[in-house]
Amino acid sequence: MIYWELFLAFLIPGILGYGGGPAAIPLVQVEVVDRYGWMTNPEFSEMVAAANALPGPIATKMAGFVGYDQAGVLGAMVALFASVGPSLLMMIVLLNILWRYKNSPYVKNLTKWVRPVIAVLLVVLTFQFFFDSYEINGAWITVFLVIGAYILLERVKLHPAVVILLALGFGAVTTYI
Amino acid sequence: MVARQHVKTADERSTGRLYKELALGFFRVGIFGFGGGPSSIPLVHTEAVKKYKWMTDDEFGDILALANTMPGPIATKMAGYIGYRVAGMLGLLIALVVNVVPTVIAVILLLNLLAAYKDLPVVNNMASAVIPVVTVMLGVLAWDFVKKSGDSIGWAKAIFAIVIAYVAMYVLNIHPAFVILAVFALIFSPLLTKRRKRL
Numbered sequence: 001m002i003y004w005e006l007f008l009a010f011l012i013p014g015i016l017g018y019g020g021g022p023a024a025i026p027l028v029q030v031e032v033v034d035r036y037g038w039m040t041n042p043e044f045s046e047m048v049a050a051a052n053a054l055p056g057p058i059a060t061k062m063a064g065f066v067g068y069d070q071a072g073v074l075g076a077m078v079a080l081f082a083s084v085g086p087s088l089l090m091m092i093v094l095l096n097i098l099w100r101y102k103n104s105p106y107v108k109n110l111t112k113w114v115r116p117v118i119a120v121l122l123v124v125l126t127f128q129f130f131f132d133s134y135e136i137n138g139a140w141i142t143v144f145l146v147i148g149a150y151i152l153l154e155r156v157k158l159h160p161a162v163v164i165l166l167a168l169g170f171g172a173v174t175t176y177i
Numbered sequence: 178m179v180a181r182q183h184v185k186t187a188d189e190r191s192t193g194r195l196y197k198e199l200a201l202g203f204f205r206v207g208i209f210g211f212g213g214g215p216s217s218i219p220l221v222h223t224e225a226v227k228k229y230k231w232m233t234d235d236e237f238g239d240i241l242a243l244a245n246t247m248p249g250p251i252a253t254k255m256a257g258y259i260g261y262r263v264a265g266m267l268g269l270l271i272a273l274v275v276n277v278v279p280t281v282i283a284v285i286l287l288l289n290l291l292a293a294y295k296d297l298p299v300v301n302n303m304a305s306a307v308i309p310v311v312t313v314m315l316g317v318l319a320w321d322f323v324k325k326s327g328d329s330i331g332w333a334k335a336i337f338a339i340v341i342a343y344v345a346m347y348v349l350n351i352h353p354a355f356v357i358l359a360v361f362a363l364i365f366s367p368l369l370t371k372r373r374k375r376l
Contacts, residue, residue, distance in 0.1 A: 047284075051284050055280055056208065084273065110360070110361065115329065122218070122322055130309075153314065160220055167310045175298050
């Protein structure tokens with residue numbers, strides 16, 4: 001039964017995909033290409049390339065596309081639910097427990113001591129994006145866009161969506177110069 | 178001391194308005210999150226803390242930490258949980274759908290109808306130009322967390338914790354989920370020993 005197979009195929013990467021969407025790509029490949037044979041490897045990399053060019057979380061874009069490709073809209077819904085549902089439910093249960101005890105000194109301590117860990121993750125992520133841009137855009141464009149984005153976001157206080165639209169425009173215009 | 182941020186309670190605004198805010202906020206997060214899930218973290222922060230004030234910075238930090246200990250895509254976990262916190266099950270559904278569905282439809286369209294365009298240099302260039310913007314947004318959010326760490330537990334302890342966390346995750350290559358779980362365990366361990374004494 002195709003719906004059950006889709007559910008299983010995206011349930012496993014959803015549960016094992018520690019590290020967010022990108023970590024799930026190889027796991028999805030194992031299911032979609034190796035186990036169920038819904039796609040060939042070149043088709044799979046084509047999908048990943050297209051999904052990467054578009055905004056939004058990568059794991060759900062893959063689940064939605066493969067589900068739709070195999071079994072239409074209902075297939076897309078089943079695959080999406082499988083990739084998102086279980087970990088989201090776990091998170092709601094755990095955060096509700098924390099929320100109930102939010103005034104306890106333990107939970108307050110937790111907030112304080114988890115913060116440095118998140119800080120490290122975000123700093124490292126920042127550098128990863130910086131070096132990605134350095135490799136793709138080169139040094140000059142990267143520095144120009146970083147400074148420009150900083151001024152627009154933090155000094156002019158534009159909404160991030162506006163700045164992203166400007167960057168998209170910049171990318172489009174510079175293609176033809 | 179960090180000034181207490183004001184968070185509006187559910188009574189202060191109607192549920193219908195909350196649904197609309199969730200729909201708009203997470204729609205923007207979905208369609209502007211170029212570069213996969215992690216790039217949408219600062220966008221979620223902008224909508225949830227700065228624009229709509231659904232929660233304080235502290236609560237956002239807790240949610241982000243716990244989302245990191247759970248498997249699965251980070252952006253949808255944040256959307257789903259925040260939707261649930263703000264407006265219950267319907268809020269969860271709204272936030273998830275507006276976050277995920279538009280880009281899924283875009284991928285389906287792109288691959289089925291416009292397959293020829295995905296290799297166009299203009300499409301690639303547009304996506305590349307967004308990366309530096311995401312870099313700045315992440316950097317600002319990262320500095321926010323560093324500064325708040327220093328303000329709340331003192332700079333000496335904060336730097337110590339940051340170095341330990343860095344070494345654990347990027348020198349010893351321990352998965353972030355386990356580092357966060359270790360923090361949980363250390364904080365709650367006094368509770369366990371207390372209970373054991375009582376028994």
